[in-house]
Amino acid sequence: MLEYPLTNEERTIKDLIKEIGEKYILPKALEWDEKEIYDPLPIRALADADLFGIIVPEEYGGLGLGVRAMCIAVEWLSYYCAGVSTTYAASFLGAYPIILFGNEEQKRIYLPDIARGKKLCAFALTEPQAGSDAFAIKTQAIKNGDYYILNGVKQWITNGGIADIYVVIAMTDPTKGARGATAFIVEKGDPGFVVGKKEKKLGLRASVTTDLIFNECRIPKERVIAREGMGFMVALRTLDYARCGAGAQALGIGQFALEVSLRHARKRIQFGQPVYNFQAVSHTFAEMAMRLESARALVYQVASYIDSGAKDFSGASAMAKCYATDQAMWVCERAIQMMGGYGYMRDYPVQKLFRDAKCLQIYEGTNEIQKNVIARELAKFVKI
Amino acid sequence: MEKIIVCVKAVPDLRSVKVDPETHTLRRDSADLLLNPHDAPAIELAMRLKERLGVEVVVLTMGPPNASSVLRRVYSLGADRLILLSDRAFAGSDTLATSKVLAKALEKLSPFSLVLMGLKSIDGETAQVPPETAVLLGIPSVTNVRNISVENGVFILERVTDYGIEELEVAPPLVVSVTTKLDYIRPPSLKRLLKEREVEVTIWNAETLRLSQEEVGLRGSPTQVASVFEKTISSKGEIWEGPPEELSERLIELLRQKGFLKS
Numbered sequence: 132m133l134e135y136p137l138t139n140e141e142r143t144i145k146d147l148i149k150e151i152g153e154k155y156i157l158p159k160a161l162e163w164d165e166k167e168i169y170d171p172l173p174i175r176a177l178a179d180a181d182l183f184g185i186i187v188p189e190e191y192g193g194l195g196l197g198v199r200a201m202c203i204a205v206e207w208l209s210y211y212c213a214g215v216s217t218t219y220a221a222s223f224l225g226a227y228p229i230i231l232f233g234n235e236e237q238k239r240i241y242l243p244d245i246a247r248g249k250k251l252c253a254f255a256l257t258e259p260q261a262g263s264d265a266f267a268i269k270t271q272a273i274k275n276g277d278y279y280i281l282n283g284v285k286q287w288i289t290n291g292g293i294a295d296i297y298v299v300i301a302m303t304d305p306t307k308g309a310r311g312a313t314a315f316i317v318e319k320g321d322p323g324f325v326v327g328k329k330e331k332k333l334g335l336r337a338s339v340t341t342d343l344i345f346n347e348c349r350i351p352k353e354r355v356i357a358r359e360g361m362g363f364m365v366a367l368r369t370l371d372y373a374r375c376g377a378g379a380q381a382l383g384i385g386q387f388a389l390e391v392s393l394r395h396a397r398k399r400i401q402f403g404q405p406v407y408n409f410q411a412v413s414h415t416f417a418e419m420a421m422r423l424e425s426a427r428a429l430v431y432q433v434a435s436y437i438d439s440g441a442k443d444f445s446g447a448s449a450m451a452k453c454y455a456t457d458q459a460m461w462v463c464e465r466a467i468q469m470m471g472g473y474g475y476m477r478d479y480p481v482q483k484l485f486r487d488a489k490c491l492q493i494y495e496g497t498n499e500i501q502k503n504v505i506a507r508e509l510a511k512f513v514k515i
Numbered sequence: 516m517e518k519i520i521v522c523v524k525a526v527p528d529l530r531s532v533k534v535d536p537e538t539h540t541l542r543r544d545s546a547d548l549l550l551n552p553h554d555a556p557a558i559e560l561a562m563r564l565k566e567r568l569g570v571e572v573v574v575l576t577m578g579p580p581n582a583s584s585v586l587r588r589v590y591s592l593g594a595d596r597l598i599l600l601s602d603r604a605f606a607g608s609d610t611l612a613t614s615k616v617l618a619k620a621l622e623k624l625s626p627f628s629l630v631l632m633g634l635k636s637i638d639g640e641t642a643q644v645p646p647e648t649a650v651l652l653g654i655p656s657v658t659n660v661r662n663i664s665v666e667n668g669v670f671i672l673e674r675v676t677d678y679g680i681e682e683l684e685v686a687p688p689l690v691v692s693v694t695t696k697l698d699y700i701r702p703p704s705l706k707r708l709l710k711e712r713e714v715e716v717t718i719w720n721a722e723t724l725r726l727s728q729e730e731v732g733l734r735g736s737p738t739q740v741a742s743v744f745e746k747t748i749s750s751k752g753e754i755w756e757g758p759p760e761e762l763s764e765r766l767i768e769l770l771r772q773k774g775f776l777k778s
């Protein structure tokens with residue numbers, strides 16, 4: 132309902148994503164979901180369109196645009212399929228550590244291929260016993276001469292198996308706690324690195340989620356990102372940047388849910404008139420629109436805040452993620468209700484949106500963890 | 516390998532086009548123009564060859580000045596150089612006159628190894644221009660091709676026919692028209708879209724191409740369009756009601772009358 136002033140770049144991105152969405156995604160999205168298959172075709176289209184280069188600096192072959200441009204791409208991609216946008220956004224999650232903390236050589240080696248979409252990325256922090264409690268990871272990396280030897284298992288890793296570049300957080304010194312982890316670049320095909328089973332999911336079924344298994348995996352010391360001991364810092368900063376993207380996914384899903392259910396309510400005749408004429412229905416739509424627009428305003432504003440060079444934005448990006456994903460969940464649930472039985476049927480897309488939206492409240496830090504971050508940052512405003 | 520040249524057509528958006536009441540040709544100058552959808556596969560094959568061979572891809576179109584917007588669109592798909600063949604004298608050209616203009620421009624651009632075109636345009640639907648242009652240039656043409664590879668300086672072409680796929684080996688230079696369907700056609704590039712407006716479009720007119728007024732346009736076109744009419748669709752459906760036995764008898768009778776059923 133609101134028009135946001137977009138830059139030339141942002142408008143071009145939005146139009147291009149819409150073109151790709153209409154042509155390469157929309158006709159297949161329900162089928163990918165139903166069959167739980169990853170189709171590389173839309174990823175190839177996004178790569179050919181340079182859309183993997185949005186956040187990569189120009190000197191490494193990207194476009195050097197900011198978080199807001201990334202959010203607009205992710206938002207409109209999610210409008211067509213949040214499974215595809217998860218593959219896309221998770222690749223940014225894996226690329227951010229190299230962009231933000233990689234040394235010159237690492238950037239020179241990896242970023243040009245990432246920008247061209249020739250190589251997908253993945254980010255591996257979560258383990259079976261370490262979800263919200265990220266500091267509880269057990270994957271170990273023991274230094275041995277010019278190499279580190281990695282052992283352990285990562286769980287629920289988006290793009291596992293389809294990515295070529297993995298940023299893996301592992302403990303180099305468990306006695307140092309939060310300062311005991313290190314971020315490594317692991318490449319597909321590194322000896323001792325195998326991809327585990329593919330998960331069966333409720334939603335985001337066009338994306339791939341797997342375990343990663345490290346068994347005496349030898350990684351050269353040149354693949355350490357930042358320095359030994361900086362692993363959690365690298366991971367948390369990466370998540371600060373990427374969280375807005377999860378918020379942006381919520382906007383795209385919510386927008387599609389609103390449009391599909393609104394079209395239905397305007398056409399569906401019951402008691403001799405469109406159901407939209409009943410206030411119980413139309414007021415629900417008014418509420419859906421208000422929640423969605425307020426979420427969009429917050430996500431765009433936080434993205435612009437990060438792009439403006441702000442230093443402390445953990446709380447802000449946590450707000451954007453938590454608020455927008457909660458609103459999307461609510462909007463999708465209401466969208467099903469507004470469509471009644473049609474909303475519940477798998478021939479219609481709203482049930483997919485509902486299942487996709489659910490994951491957004493869980494991944495990239497559960498919304499409960501986001502509230503911890505917000506509360507922690509908030510406490511700094513009052514000195515006692 | 517020398518450069519690849521793709522000839523494309525700017526076709527009128529069907530929602531905005533008007534027909535000239537005197538010449539019975541389409542008023543291209545006042546319509547919104549789009550890239551002929553059947554040209555997209557030709558551009559895609561050119562881009563795949565460019566990736567493999569590293570050759571320059573030049574894109575040509577003959578059309579009114581506003582056709583340059585369509586050329587810019589092709590730039591965003593990966594073209595290196597854009598040339599618009601535009602002159603009032605070209606207006607009303609049929610396929611032969613168009614082929615003459617294209618052939619002159621291609622001669623001016625030679626040497627080239629390959630000319631790619633869409634199979635046909637969605638407005639004319641003749642599919643004549645690619646072979647006609649090849650004849651005027653005195654080089655071979657292959658139509659309805661879906662894949663092109665290169666081995667030892669020779670093109671290997673996969674041509675789609677009603678009976679299967681023909682594989683042909685042809686030495687350059689040649690003209691190829693590309694099938695209307697490919698497994699994948701790339702979207703435009705964001706980087707190129709952002710530079711689209713700054714890209715230079717070279718314009719060549721009849722004088723540049725040393726073409727006389729008699730050879731081109733309506734005067735150079737043996738094809739005469741006798742008349743053009745708008746298609747009217749009248750869907751006068753009938754609804755029959757009654758018991759099934761009676762209705763089926765009536766239906767059989769109707770099918771007999773129309774000659775669909777014998778005896």
